[in-house]
Amino acid sequence: MDRISQPRLLNAVFRNVYGMEFHADSMDNRVMLQKAVFLMRERGVSCGDYEFVWDQYGPFSAELSDDMKIAVEDAPALSVAFSQEAMEILKKAFFCETEYSLRYWAEAIASLLYLKKYVYPSYTDEEIIEALENRKKDLRNRKENQKAMKVLKKILAA
Numbered sequence: 001m002d003r004i005s006q007p008r009l010l011n012a013v014f015r016n017v018y019g020m021e022f023h024a025d026s027m028d029n030r031v032m033l034q035k036a037v038f039l040m041r042e043r044g045v046s047c048g049d050y051e052f053v054w055d056q057y058g059p060f061s062a063e064l065s066d067d068m069k070i071a072v073e074d075a076p077a078l079s080v081a082f083s084q085e086a087m088e089i090l091k092k093a094f095f096c097e098t099e100y101s102l103r104y105w106a107e108a109i110a111s112l113l114y115l116k117k118y119v120y121p122s123y124t125d126e127e128i129i130e131a132l133e134n135r136k137k138d139l140r141n142r143k144e145n146q147k148a149m150k151v152l153k154k155i156l157a158a
Contacts (some may be wrong), residue, residue: 006048006067006070007067007068007070009047009048010022010033010037010047010048010064010067010068013033013036013037013040013047014029014032014033014036016087017036017040017087017090017091017094018032018036018094018102019091022068024068024069028101028102028103030065030068031057031103031106031107032102032103032106033064033068034057034058034059034060034061034064034065034110035058035059035106035107035109035110036090036094036106037050037061037064038050038052038059038061038110038113038114039090039093039109039110039113039155040086040090042113042117042156043086043089043090043155043158044086045086048063048064048067049063050063050064051063052114054114054118054119056136057107058107058110058111058114058136059110059111059113059114085158089154089155089158090155092154093109093151093152093154093155094106094109096147096151098144098147098148099141099143099144100139100141100144100148104138104139105144105148107136107138107139108132108139108144108145108148109148109151109152109155111132111135111136111139112128112129112132112145112148112149112152113152113155113156115128115131115132115135116128116152119131125149128149129142129145129146129149132145133145
């Protein structure tokens with residue numbers, strides 16, 4: 001995919017998952033797009049060739065960050081049909097009732113998955129939640145993190 005088409009695809013991902021337009025100048029939007037692309041990749045839906053590492057905001061791809069910065073305001077949005085099943089799973093996951101903002105909710109779910117799969121695969125769910133809370137001061141609501149773990153399990157089981 002060329003350098004302009006990829007950001008247009010990412011805009012379509014954001015619009016399909018969150019139901020709003022992506023704004024690269026918004027930190028919340030950038031974090032939310034990182035988490036959506038990571039979770040989609042983990043569900044087998046490719047949005048590009050992105051590698052993720054742990055970062056202060058959870059799973060992070062430098063390549064994805066670069067692609068988000070390419071100006072596409074004057075280009076028409078791509079019309080992309082994503083797996084309806086994958087989109088519905090993420091929409092349900094991201095839009096359930098929580099005390100976290102949408103950005104922090106997406107960050108909690110994606111971070112729990114990253115820790116569970118790539119950092120501490122032998123940990124129990126409670127140990128993963130504790131590791132999350134130790135690493136991320138903005139995600140220290142135990143009740144919400146337990147709820148996020150249940151949502152994550154539904155994403156993985158679907």
